[in-house]
Amino acid sequence: MVHEVATIPGDGIGPEVIDAVQPVFDDVSERFEFDLELVRYDWGSERYLESGSMMPDGGLDELAGYDAIVLGAIGHPDVPDHVTLNNLLLPIRKGFDQAICKRPAILFDGVESPLEGYDGGDIDFVVYRENTEGEYADMGGQEHPGHGHEVAVQSAVFTRTGTERIVRAAFEAATEREGRVTSITKSNAQAHSMVFWDQIVEDVSAEYPDVTVERLLVDAASMDFIRRPEAFDVVVASNLFGDILTDIGAIITGSMGLAPSANINVSGEYPSMFEPVHGSAPDIVGDGVANPLATILSAAMLFDHLGETEAGDAVWSAVTDQLADSDAPRTPDLGGSATTAQVVADLRTRL
C-alpha cells in the first residue's frame, strides 16, 4: 500500500519538529510494510517575506491529490498572524472541508500536570472543535478608516450542516468512549448562533439515548477544565471556543508540546490534515529543544486515518512508554534538559 503525504513544515519550530519525525515515519513504514511517500512543501512566512504569498497560486490544487497532509506550525514575528493564518492554514482547513477537528487531552503516566493531585490517567478527554466556520468565518469588513467613526464588523457563521456534523461526530465518539458529551456555548450572550447550536445538540441527542449530555457556558467550562478535568469525556465546541479550550487542555495535561490534532475531511473527497496544536513558538526557535511528541502523536493519528492502525498503535505506545520512563530524555517543557533529537533517538528504540 502506498500513501502519499504532503508535509508543510511551515515556520518557527514547525520545520524542527517535522524534520525530527521524519526518521519515525521511515521506521514505522518499514516495520509495518507500507510505502509512505512524503513530499515537502516549503510554504509559509519565509516565502511570504520573499514573494508576498504564503503558498503559490494553485497550492490547494497541488495538495488535493495527496492522501493526507502533515503540517508543523505557521506564524512569524515579522508577519501579522491574521496574514499567516488566513493565507495558508485556514484555506486548507476550509478548502478541503476539514470540518472535524479532533484534539485529545490526555495526562500520560509520568507527566506532571500543573494541577495538584492529578496523576497519569486522571485526565482523558477529547475536544471536537468545529473547524470550517463559526467565529473563523471570513465575513466582515472595515469602514471609514482613519476617521473617528471607523468601524469593524466581523460575523460568525453557523450552518445547520456544519453544526450538525461536528455535534454528530462528538456523539459518535462518545458511543465509543464513556458515553458523555459536554457541549460548550455562550447561549446567554449569543442568543442567535449559540441557541441554534443548543437546538441542534438537542435534535442530535435524541438519536443517541445512551449518551448523556451536559451543557456549559464557555467561561464556566474554562474554569471546569481546571477545577474538574476528570469529569470530561467528549467535549464539543465551536471553532473559537474549541481553539481556546484546547490550549487549556494542553497545559493541564503537561505541555503544549504534547497535544496532537487531526483535521478531518469526513467525505474523504479531500485530504485530511494532521498537526500539533501548538504554534511556531518563536521563543524557543533554533534552540533545538522543541518537544516533537505533539507532532509524533499527530502522526499516530495520521496512521490510524490511513488505515495503518498497527502503526498508529505502535507510535502511540512508544510515546506513552517513553513518557512513563523517568530515565528517558525529556525536553525542557516537560521539566527535562534533552534536545528534540535526543527524544526522537530514544523514541526510535521503543518503536
Ligand code: NAI
Ligand atoms: P505557541 O503554541 O507557539 O507557544 C506557546 C508556548 O508554548 C510558548 O512558550 C512555546 O515555547 C511553548 N511551546 C509550544 N510548542 C512547543 C513545543 N513543541 N515544545 C516546547 N514548547 C512549546 O503559541 P503562541 O506563542 O501564542 O504563538 C506563536 C506563533 O504561532 C504566533 O504567530 C501564532 O499565530 C502561531 N500559532 C500557529 C498555530 C498553528 O500553526 N496551528 C497555532 C497557534 C499559534
Ligand code: MG
Ligand atoms: Mg490554537
